[in-house]
Amino acid sequence: MKVNAKRIENDIKAINNFNSTPGHGISRGTFTKEYMGAIDYIFNELRKTGADVKIMRGGNIRARLEGSITDAPSVMIGSHIDSVFQGGKFDGVVGTVTSLEVFRTIFEKKIPHRNPIDFVVFVEEDGSRFSSVLLGSRIWAGKVKEEDIPKILDKEGISYIEAMTSSGLIPEDNSILNGKEIKAMIEPHIEQSLVLESKGLSIGIVETIAGIKQLEVVIEGVSNHAGATPMNLRNDALCGVAEIILNTEKIASENGTSVATVGLVDVSPGKTNIIPGKVRFTLDIRDKDDTTLNEISERIIKSIAASCKNRKLSHAIKQVSYTKPVFLSKKVVELIENSARNQGIDTLRMVSGAVHDSSVMAELTDVGMIFVPSKEGRSHCPEEYTYLKDIEIAANILLESVIELSK
Ligand SMILES: [Zn+2]
Numbered sequence: 001m002k003v004n005a006k007r008i009e010n011d012i013k014a015i016n017n018f019n020s021t022p023g024h025g026i027s028r029g030t031f032t033k034e035y036m037g038a039i040d041y042i043f044n045e046l047r048k049t050g051a052d053v054k055i056m057r058g059g060n061i062r063a064r065l066e067g068s069i070t071d072a073p074s075v076m077i078g079s080h081i082d083s084v085f086q087g088g089k090f091d092g093v094v095g096t097v098t099s100l101e102v103f104r105t106i107f108e109k110k111i112p113h114r115n116p117i118d119f120v121v122f123v124e125e126d127g128s129r130f131s132s133v134l135l136g137s138r139i140w141a142g143k144v145k146e147e148d149i150p151k152i153l154d155k156e157g158i159s160y161i162e163a164m165t166s167s168g169l170i171p172e173d174n175s176i177l178n179g180k181e182i183k184a185m186i187e188p189h190i191e192q193s194l195v196l197e198s199k200g201l202s203i204g205i206v207e208t209i210a211g212i213k214q215l216e217v218v219i220e221g222v223s224n225h226a227g228a229t230p231m232n233l234r235n236d237a238l239c240g241v242a243e244i245i246l247n248t249e250k251i252a253s254e255n256g257t258s259v260a261t262v263g264l265v266d267v268s269p270g271k272t273n274i275i276p277g278k279v280r281f282t283l284d285i286r287d288k289d290d291t292t293l294n295e296i297s298e299r300i301i302k303s304i305a306a307s308c309k310n311r312k313l314s315h316a317i318k319q320v321s322y323t324k325p326v327f328l329s330k331k332v333v334e335l336i337e338n339s340a341r342n343q344g345i346d347t348l349r350m351v352s353g354a355v356h357d358s359s360v361m362a363e364l365t366d367v368g369m370i371f372v373p374s375k376e377g378r379s380h381c382p383e384e385y386t387y388l389k390d391i392e393i394a395a396n397i398l399l400e401s402v403i404e405l406s407k
Helices: 005-016 033-047 093-108 135-140 146-152 160-167 195-198 238-252 288-310 330-342 355-362 388-405
Strands: 026-028 052-054 061-065 072-078 083-085 117-122 182-190 201-209 211-220 259-261 265-267 278-287 315-322 347-352 368-370
Touching: 005 033, 005 093, 005 388, 026 033, 033 052, 033 093, 033 117, 061 093, 061 201, 072 093, 072 355, 072 388, 093 117, 093 182, 117 135, 117 330, 135 355, 146 160, 182 195, 182 201, 182 330, 182 355, 182 388, 195 201, 195 347, 201 330, 201 355, 201 388, 211 238, 211 288, 211 368, 238 259, 238 278, 238 288, 278 288, 330 347, 330 368, 347 368, 355 368, 368 388
Parallel strands: 072 117, 072 182, 182 368, 201 347
Antiparallel strands: 026 083, 052 061, 061 117, 201 368, 211 278, 211 315, 259 278, 265 278
């Protein structure tokens, strides 16, 4: 039993026709006109299967093919279709279209299944409009407090509820997703890194989604005249930060698993002829192991203190967020591996450095993720690319895995 790759190719094209920045990458903010264009296309495809399609809590979409046993927990597949501003054609879309194709194939070929098959499209995975990643799955899973939902606003001050209502995605079922009603979930996704391509592999199977610690650091020195202040009498906050960034790089590089990034540096006063007196910067530290993540974070914090002491600078560190690593289901990982082996495909178990809706779902049920290579590791940019042949392989592995899970 195989999927139809031509149909997958058409789906990718059709969904990416809905884009608010043609010629400059793909932009598809949650609940926008473009988002709804893509959703309508998917609705149309689902209608052909006669599936029960419902708008769920938070505007998430769920289509269901009933199984032969009533009230059995479902086997869930799917991803997201929102895209960061000027992103690429494949992030989210690959998981959506491969899942859609598997769903259609099971319907058309009348593949027997005891469990219901659920195809889902999660809202706002990429923080594309409300700057809050995994928002749709978190709302559906009851991880966002009821009273906080109306407070979620986009940059224009339009609320999540208002945007959802005016898009027409008004929930028909507002209940919180219950893990007991889901047997397992599989999300295919682009890798967004270079590992698979560098090993010449088509398929990665995610075992762990890395934990993330995000810090905000403020370093203060003394602003002074760039010409009149001798080098030995300066307290240059930016020079301190330069040292801190290089130390961070060194600490994170040592164990081969951690990553640490300073992605934002805000220098004040930020003038050509004034010594920087204050610098604010962000730190994003990740590892697949929680103990290592905390150890590395502590060492980076200590090195910040040491650099500041040496350079007579003051510092303040605030933890902005902390997400523990998420372990995906061993059972589902092995099942996907078996499906790949049956099809003669080599796979690699891997860590996802990026978070996905699967992180939220893993708290509710057994979850697996299938990764396909990103050309040159590029993602969240117009250059993002994944070969159709790899997408087809992933779809066939997903199909076999879903058949096995729902038997
Ligand atoms: Zn994504």
